[in-house]
Amino acid sequence: MEKNNLDINELYVTYKSYFIAIAYKMLGSISDAEDIVQDTFLKLQMREIHLTAVNNVKSYVSRMVVNRCINELQSSRKKRETYVGTWLPEPIVQDIKWDPTEKIIQDDQLYYTFAVLMEKLSATERAVYVLKEALDLKHSEIADLLHITEMNCRKVFSRAKKKMNVSIDENSTSYEIQQEQIHKFISALSRGDVQEISAILTSDVTLIADGGGNVATAINQIISKKRVLSLLSAIATKFFTGKKAKAVIVNNEPGVLVLKDEEVVGVFSFAWKKNTNQIEQIYYVVNPDKLGHISIQC
Known part of the structure; x- marks a missing residue:
């Protein structure tokens, strides 16, 4: 056993970044993840726990x-349901x-697609999976921690694995090509000519936006190249004016930051x-509540 x-x-x-990665996987919120980790360490200090007596302190704190995180997910469930x-x-x-x-978080499994897929899991499924x-x-061990039977734990894990039906290693598009395509994307939106990027979108491309009711945007996902290009054209014409x-790098991959007067207004x-x-897939976050933590020098 590992002695501490x-x-x-x-x-x-x-281990700060490691613990934040775990919390982010559970919550999908970097600001909440940082708060959870900070609060956890404050509790450790208040309890005056002697870490030398803990066999595997990394696992213990995890x-x-x-x-x-489970408590946070359960308390915010209604808020998520009415979002x-x-x-x-x-x-x-x-x-x-x-x-x-x-990296803010040293974890290659935190690509944005992975974080989106985690949203398919219940609090228990996320906990078991993580x-x-x-x-x-x-x-x-997981069953004891979550107060469920071992058989139930195996079933929950199997169910979670099926929902997380993507391998992060499947991404065969090189970092350099991603950067090149991203610059084409920026150029097209900035000039208002989205047909420029038609060739780099799949025929069944999907755009999912999140305005949280604070910013007007598509509530339902937009499917097909024609419809996505139409929405991107509207975004370029209306939303990009004065911006x-x-x-940038979004969850360890090339992405795009939208700014107005040096304030982040979209990702x-x-x-x-x-x-x-x-x-x-295109993910478009414009909810200001989810952008306030971003600080980029322009």
Whole structure:
């Protein structure tokens, strides 16, 4: 068993991004994830827990984080159910000139598509999935933690795996090609000529927007190249007036930041169809409540 020689402050510095990644997977909100992790460490300090007595402190704190996330999901369930339109995760945005060693979260499984798929899972399914995939806990350990039977735990995990029916490794579009296509996307919207990007969209491309009732946007997902191009044309004509777009990194992949007077007012992220170099999903977040945490120097 792993013995721990870290004090609480050292533990926080060493594993902060790891714990935030777990909380973000559970909640889909980077700001809430950071709050959960900070509160968890405050509780550790208040309890004056001697970490040297904990066999696997990383796993121990991870379980605390997951439990707090479950409570948060359950308390916010009604808010999610009455949400106007589609609820999309908060995008994690970094400057395009990023250093891979300086990711906000050191976790390659946090592509935006992955975060969106996590929204299909219930609180229990998320907990089981994260504890199994991230911590590689045994089903018996997860069952004890969540107060369910081991058999039920296995069923929940199997159900969650089916819902998460995508492999992050399937993305065969290189980072360089993604960047190139993103710049075409920015140029097309900035000039108001969206037909320029018709070739980089799949025929069944889908656009999902999240305005949260605070900003007017499509409430239902838009399906097909023709309809998506029509909406992008409207966005370019109306929404882009007086604004500028900037290539950024969204959840460790190239994306687009939209700004007005240096304030973030929108984020585009994309999913790429395997072996085509084409975009098959466009995610468009304009809800200001989900953009306030973003700080990019322009």
